[in-house]
Amino acid sequence: MKNPREEIERFIEKNDLEALLRKAAEFHGHLCSYLAYGVKAGYIAMKELRVKSSGMEELIAIVETNNCFSDGVQLVTGCTFGNNGLIYKDVGKTVVTVARRDGTAIRIALNPEYEESIEAEYQEANSLWEKIVVQKEQVTKEQRERMMRLFVEMAFNELMKPAGIMFKISRLKIDVPEYTPIFKSIICPVCGEKTYKPIMQKEQQLCIECAGAAYYILDGRGIQRRYMLKTGPS
Numbered sequence: 001m002k003n004p005r006e007e008i009e010r011f012i013e014k015n016d017l018e019a020l021l022r023k024a025a026e027f028h029g030h031l032c033s034y035l036a037y038g039v040k041a042g043y044i045a046m047k048e049l050r051v052k053s054s055g056m057e058e059l060i061a062i063v064e065t066n067n068c069f070s071d072g073v074q075l076v077t078g079c080t081f082g083n084n085g086l087i088y089k090d091v092g093k094t095v096v097t098v099a100r101r102d103g104t105a106i107r108i109a110l111n112p113e114y115e116e117s118i119e120a121e122y123q124e125a126n127s128l129w130e131k132i133v134v135q136k137e138q139v140t141k142e143q144r145e146r147m148m149r150l151f152v153e154m155a156f157n158e159l160m161k162p163a164g165i166m167f168k169i170s171r172l173k174i175d176v177p178e179y180t181p182i183f184k185s186i187i188c189p190v191c192g193e194k195t196y197k198p199i200m201q202k203e204q205q206l207c208i209e210c211a212g213a214a215y216y217i218l219d220g221r222g223i224q225r226r227y228m229l230k231t232g233p234s
């Protein structure tokens, strides 16, 4: 089978940021400016670190937000949630650090002064966003479509702005986490499902849910400790 990332690598090679953004939108579901920032940050990291990614943890991306930015990073760097190349640091900043296995890394942070300086440029998009997404007001289909169209314009426009004003970029050395260990799975005797994170209870290995223990979930608010967000068989 040919390299599944061949097309993405070609876009990076040819500096075709627009093609990368369109590709990222296939994954993200819509076009928006933070997706564009993530694409651009991922692209800068891939160029600077001169690496190719095959999703085998040869490259690590540490993202500090779970907003749209992180999806752009995942698509371009190939470091994803599922291949363990993506590490999530729950601090709520539009920042990514991309590192090679030898610890050579680049940290790319969206510049807050830049972020504020462009607000006036996108007044209509911002006020629609405030109304529709933040205040959850009822609006017409046309208004919603207008917002999405403005987001598309904004994404392509932002993509082409100079990286030097958009980001604060630093080069550094980091301690790269070890390769993900391979865990042994067990079948939970209560629900019959397989898990590689069992816990011991009354001399039995059970899945976390059947043991009624706490676990962590990642949702739009970040990582949280939870009990009983039941999704397994009852």
Ligand SMILES: [Zn+2]
Pocket: 028, 030, 031, 032, 033, 034, 035, 068
């Ligand atoms: Zn988005």
Ligand SMILES: [Zn+2]
Pocket: 188, 189, 190, 191, 192, 193, 206, 207, 208, 209, 210, 211
């Ligand atoms: Zn169970």
